[in-house]
Amino acid sequence: MTAVLNETSTVDTLAVSPIAGYIGAEVSGVSLLHELGPDVQSALRDALYKYKVLFFRDQKIGHAEQIRFTGYFGPVTPAHPLGYTVKSPEGFPEVLEVDSRIYAKRSGSKKYSYASFWHQDVTALINPPAMTVLRGELVPEVGGDTTWADLGAAYDNLPSSLQKFLEGLYAENRFGGRTPRWVNGSESESLTQDKLIVSEHPVVRVHPVTGQRLIYVNPGFTSRIVGVSPRQSDRILDLLFEEITDPAYTVRVRWTPDSMGIWDNRATIHQAPGDLDHLDVVRVLHRTTVEGDIPVGVDGQRSRSIHGSEFRAAPVS
Known part of the structure; x- marks a missing residue:
């Protein structure tokens, strides 16, 4: 779908079109080149909580506009x-460059993402x-392409006995x-030895806005289930990783020039592409993130920090 852009975006011009059964929508009728009004910002937040992944097309914007857009959803x-x-572009410390040329130079081989496995972003953090x-x-x-999966749908479709156990x-x-691995696939956790970051999160998290219960584990960061044997932990995680990556709960989106996606990192996992290594192509994207809250479980208990501190936005000067 090609978006129809409006210099003066309103709720009336905004269109949100679902693109998969459980998760994902494309947004049209809005230009991110211009600052959006409070009513449009609120409508986009509501759409994101509903669909968990939103995609925008034909948005010719730069780093400053991306940071402004990100700020509509939090610090x-x-x-x-x-x-x-x-690596961040000069003058924009909020932006992480996802550049295949940088990864190739660092690792000595083709690589198109810093994490080409199923993951949530940085759940090692508290x-x-x-x-x-x-x-x-x-x-x-x-x-x-990038694929996302709906952690709420995965929980909702478990039998109630398994839900209560988790x-x-x-x-x-x-x-x-x-x-043990790191972003380019050849370095290990040694890069975190000087700044160890480890947290214990509830396996079922309650979304702070929607109240939906979410399976809160992911193959990229979850290392073990606390309080059980290693063998039992592996079997529980194997079961959960299979459940949360069920194709029924996924949406796969193709990147086009000047496209942009935003996803609820609390309610989804995603997987970067693995189908480009044999091609002579360049892939450059730019990532920004919104400050998160400390996860809360069904029992009202919060996550526990083992190593590391909260990751916050820079103070406004």
């Missing part, structure tokens, strides 16, 4: 809690990002998950 954080490991925004600048003509569990989250 904008620095690019990454391990800032020394990532307060992982609430929202993530990703804007396409250079995208291949074919391939390079609601009493906590899971450890750290960089590397169960298998």
Whole structure:
């Protein structure tokens, strides 16, 4: 769908079109080049809570406009809690560059994303990002799609007995998950040794806005279930990882030039593409994130920080 842009966007011009059964919608009738009014901002937030992933097309904007848009959903954080490991464009410390040329130079081989496995963004933190925004600048003509999955749908479709069992569990989250690794696939958790970040989150999280219950584990960061044996932990996680990546709960979106997506990082997991390594293409996107809250379980108990502190937006000067 091609978006029809309006310099003066209103709720009346805004159109939100679902693109999959459980999750995802495309938004048209809005121009992100211009500051949006409070009513349009509120409508977009409502749409994001409903569909969990929103996609915009034909938005010729830069870093400043992306940061402004991200701010409609909450305070904008620095690019990454391990800032020394990532690259931001000069003057925009909130932006993380997802650039295949940078990854290839660092790793010595083709790589098109810093995390090409199912994950939520940085759940090692005690307060992982609430929202993530990703804007396409250079995208291949074919391939390079991103897939998201709905953690609420995965929970809702479990039998009630299994739901109740999971609601009493906590899971450890750290960089590397169960298998030590880092963003380029060759470095290990050694990059976090000077700044260890580990948290224990409820396996079932309650969304702070919608109240929906969510399976809150992911293969990228979840390392073990707390309080059970390693064998039992692996079996529980294997079951949950299979459930949350069921194709029924997913949406796959193709990137086009000047497209942008935003997703609720509390309610979704996503997977970067793995179909480009044999192609001679460049893929450049720009990521921003919204400051998150500390997860709360069904019993009202909050996540526990084992190592590390909260990741907050920079103070406004």
